[in-house]
Amino acid sequence: MGRSARSGAGGVLSGVRYFFEGLGWVARHPRQWLFGLVPALVALVLYIIALVLLGTYAGRIAALVTPFADGWSPGARDALRFLLGLATFALGLVLAVVTFTAVTLAIGGPFYEKLAERVEDDLGGAPPEPDVPLWRSIARSVRDSVITLGYVLMFSVPLFVLGFVPVVGQTVVPVLGAAVSGFFLTVELTALAMERRGLPRRRRFALLRADKGPVLGFGVLAFLVFLIPFGAVVAMPAAVAGATVMVRHRLAPG
Incomplete structure (x- = not known):
């Protein structure tokens, strides 16, 4: 099948299907679902603390970056800093959503x-793990997450700024x-299965870019679910x- 066909509507739908296959798998293995909740709950607590602190100090941050407004009238100065503080917190929320997965996986x-x-064992057996020292594997994962x-x-910061542009910010952005x-x-979600197959970061990115249909179908649905x-x-x-099923069946079989 050609790449163009794979990246079309059928590819998007296959990505959606992989997400639901993951839901089906954890529904059949509730202990594994509970097992996987532990790090997500830890990450959630950390993010709640961070967002509470950001919300508490957003006004002070806005004041620090707008010293030029000190001489303005109180109404104009306070309005500017309120809006900037609100934008700072909103950007923090956006970054929380897009970084939650990386932090939880870490x-x-x-x-x-x-x-x-x-x-993978349920699907016929997992490939053997690469013979890489644990410290090197951890260092590589941290480095790859920072690069990602x-x-x-x-991408996110410019899109966040464009979000304030009338019409475009409410439709295209x-x-x-x-x-x-x-x-x-x-x-982030496919990294575990791909690393098990010995695929370095650049190769993983190349595979994902080459098959955008399922990648976007899976990822956008996950993003929307994560917003809840x-x-x-x-x-x-x-x-x-x-993501493991998708890697095995579509992106990097074997």
Whole structure:
């Protein structure tokens, strides 16, 4: 099948199907779902603390970056800093959504590696793990997550700013934002299964870019689910399971 066909509507729908296959797998293995909730709950607590602190100090941050407004009238100065503080907190929320997966996977690496391995065992057996020292594997995962975060920021910050542009910010930007966030969510969620196959970061990115249909279908649906309050926590084990199925069947079989 050609790449263009694979990246069309059928590819998008197949990505959606992989997400639901992950949901089905954890529904059949509720203990594994509970097992996968632990790191997601830890990450949630950390993010709640961080967002509460950001909300508490957003006004002070706005004041620090707008010293030029000190001489303005109180009404104009306070309005500017309120809007800037609100924008700062909103940007923090956006970054929380797009980085939650990477942080949760970093916290719960052993949990999700075991979960992904059990998914593969159910599908016929997991490939052998690469003979790489643990410290090197951890260092590589952290480095790859930081690089991915850099890409996320490179796209998310300009899109966030464009969100304030009338019409475009309420129509085009949300669609582009969901696509970008979905793509990078898939990058993170497929990393476990791809690393097990010995695929370096550049090769993983190349495979994902070459088959955008299922990647976006899976990732955008995951992104929308993660926007639901506590959705990221509840759905994280299913997302890892679904990403593992997708890698095995479509992106890097074998």
